[in-house]
Amino acid sequence: MKMKNLLILLLFIAIVWSCKKNDDEDDFIEVPPQSLAETAAEDDAEIKEFLQTHFYNYEEFDSPPADFDYKIEFDTIAGDNANKTPLIDQMDWKEVSVSSDAFGLDESETVNHKYYYLEVEEGSGPSPSIADSTYVRYEGSLLNSLVFDGSTSSPVWFDLAQIQAPGAARGFAEATSNFKAGGEIVVNADGTFTVEDYGIGFMVLPSGLGYFNVSRGSIPVYAPLIFKIDLFAMNDTDHDRDGIPSIMEDEDKDGYLYNDNTDEEQEKEIFGTLFANFLDADDDGDGIATSDEIDVDEEGNVTFRDTDGDGIKDHLDNDS
Ligand SMILES: [Ca+2]
Ligand SMILES: [Ca+2]
Ligand SMILES: [Ca+2]
Ligand SMILES: [Ca+2]
Numbered sequence: 001m002k003m004k005n006l007l008i009l010l011l012f013i014a015i016v017w018s019c020k021k022n023d024d025e026d027d028f029i030e031v032p033p034q035s036l037a038e039t040a041a042e043d044d045a046e047i048k049e050f051l052q053t054h055f056y057n058y059e060e061f062d063s064p065p066a067d068f069d070y071k072i073e074f075d076t077i078a079g080d081n082a083n084k085t086p087l088i089d090q091m092d093w094k095e096v097s098v099s100s101d102a103f104g105l106d107e108s109e110t111v112n113h114k115y116y117y118l119e120v121e122e123g124s125g126p127s128p129s130i131a132d133s134t135y136v137r138y139e140g141s142l143l144n145s146l147v148f149d150g151s152t153s154s155p156v157w158f159d160l161a162q163i164q165a166p167g168a169a170r171g172f173a174e175a176t177s178n179f180k181a182g183g184e185i186v187v188n189a190d191g192t193f194t195v196e197d198y199g200i201g202f203m204v205l206p207s208g209l210g211y212f213n214v215s216r217g218s219i220p221v222y223a224p225l226i227f228k229i230d231l232f233a234m235n236d237t238d239h240d241r242d243g244i245p246s247i248m249e250d251e252d253k254d255g256y257l258y259n260d261n262t263d264e265e266q267e268k269e270i271f272g273t274l275f276a277n278f279l280d281a282d283d284d285g286d287g288i289a290t291s292d293e294i295d296v297d298e299e300g301n302v303t304f305r306d307t308d309g310d311g312i313k314d315h316l317d318n319d320s
Contacts, residue, residue, distance in 0.1 A: 031221050033213040036100045036111045043206035043224050044114055050143045050224075051088035051116065051204065053077055058085065061120055072120060072202050072228045074145065091116040091204070096174050097254070098208050102166040115171045116204040123180030123199030128234040130173045130255055131161045131246035131278065134181070135233040141226045143204075148218045155232055161239060161246055161257055161278060171209025172227055174255070175201075181234045199231035240281045242290035244302055244315075249278035251316070262316045277316075286318040 057073045064070070077084050095112045128134050135157050139150035160173035182198030203226070210225040219225070237246045251260040260277045261267070263285030267274050277283045283290050293315035295303040304313040308320040 027217050029215040029221075031213050031215075033100075033103045033105045034222070035107070036098065036103065036105060036109055036208055036212075039212070039222055040098075040111050040113050040206055040208050043208070043222070046143060047116065047204050047206065047224050048088065051091060052086050054087050055081065055084035056087065056090075056118075056120070056202070058090065058120075070121070070200060070230075072200065074226075087116075087118075087204075091118045092178070093117070094174070094178070096171070096209060098170075099259075102170075103208075103212050111208065113171075113206050113208045115175055115206065115209055117175040117178050117201060118203075119179050119199060119201040121197075121200040123231055124183040124197035125181035125199075126234060127180045128160060128177055128231075129236075129247040130164055130177050131237055131239075131250070131257060132177075133157055133159050133235045133237050134176055134231060136176070137230040137232070139228045141228075142219065143224055143226065146218060148216075155230070159237070161237060164257055166258065167211075167214070169205065169210045169225060171203065171205035171225070174209065175203035175205065175227070176229060176231065179229065179231045182232050185233060195232045200229075201231070202226060202228040239278050240275075240290075242281045242283070242315075243294055243296045243300075244290065245300075246278040248302065249276075249283075251277060263318070284316050284318040290315040 053076060054074050055077055057075075060068055061070070075081055075084075077086055093114050093116045095114050097110055098113050100107065100109045100111070135155050137151055137153075137155045139147060139152050141147045158172075160176060162168065163173045164170050179199040179201045182195040184196070186194045186196075188194055205225045205227070207222045207224055210223065211219060213221050215221045238244065239246050246257065249260060250257050251262070257278050258276050261274055261280070262277055262283045263280070264274060266285045281289055281291070293305065295305065297303075304315070306312065306317075306320075307314055308317070310317065310320070312320070314320055
């Protein structure tokens with residue numbers, strides 16, 4: 001059925017660097033952080049309990065009723081629904097290594113965090129990286145089903161790289177990168193836009209991939225988070241416009257953009273502010289712009305130079 005997952009968008013706007021997850025500064029409360037490892041274990045037990053006792057409307061997605069709105073709904077496995085398949089049997093999961101440094105903990109530790117996700121309807125378009133910008137409709141809720149945030153009528157642009165930052169809900173970026181965007185965006189005669197076969201999914205995140213020890217609005221501290229998303233479109237990013245796509249500035253290829261900062265020591269001494277490579281137009285701080293130390297062809301493909309042959313690319317080498 002070709003009309004499946006069809007969305008009419010009112011206006012396809014230019015990228016808005018959405019700060020939705022950061023701009024509620026007035027009503028957030030922070031408590032001293034507790035152990036990251038203990039919290040991750042507690043959260044995972046709580047999440048598993050939820051996944052074992054709940055299901056989503058998979059039967060409607062499998063055989064859509066005529067007026068089906070393609071919205072994910074959760075319910076408890078009980079009574080008439082006692083025989084439903086629990087979420088835990090349907091969801092995929094991945095692990096992300098999280099450093100306690102992101103939360104200002106005294107004891108430095110690195111803890112694997114498990115998040116769960118399910119692509120309910122696969123989009124027909126490309127999959128974003130954790131550095132890309134995504135056009136989504138979403139709803140955030142707690143395990144007790146309280147909705148705390150969302151943009152369920154009109155979609156918003158989310159810069160996943162920004163959501164990966166300490167203090168934001170990093171897991172949203174991680175999980176979204178498993179989903180696919182929709183197909184071609186068609187402009188209608190009346191100025192609206194249509195996206196067919198967009199991606200639909202949801203994710204369940206431990207608090208270490210959410211807001212951890214910070215309470216925001218109705219989100220308590222150490223709260224696992226659920227996000228349902230419709231992923232319509234995505235754009236590649238080059239945040240610092242140095243010619244290198246942001247995802248390629250994850251130099252250590254660990255899927256985290258904020259721990260790649262070639263001139264960190266210099267920035268600490270001189271500015272006191274740190275700019276990770278994807279936000280830094282002079283990555284090695286040698287006074288020569290990164291864009292002048294690399295070669296980019298007409299299609300945007302990047303070739304790196306190593307003028308002094310020391311194995312360090314020129315834009316990351318402050319003596320060449
Ligand atoms: Ca990295
Ligand atoms: Ca830097
Ligand atoms: Ca850069
Ligand atoms: Ca250099």
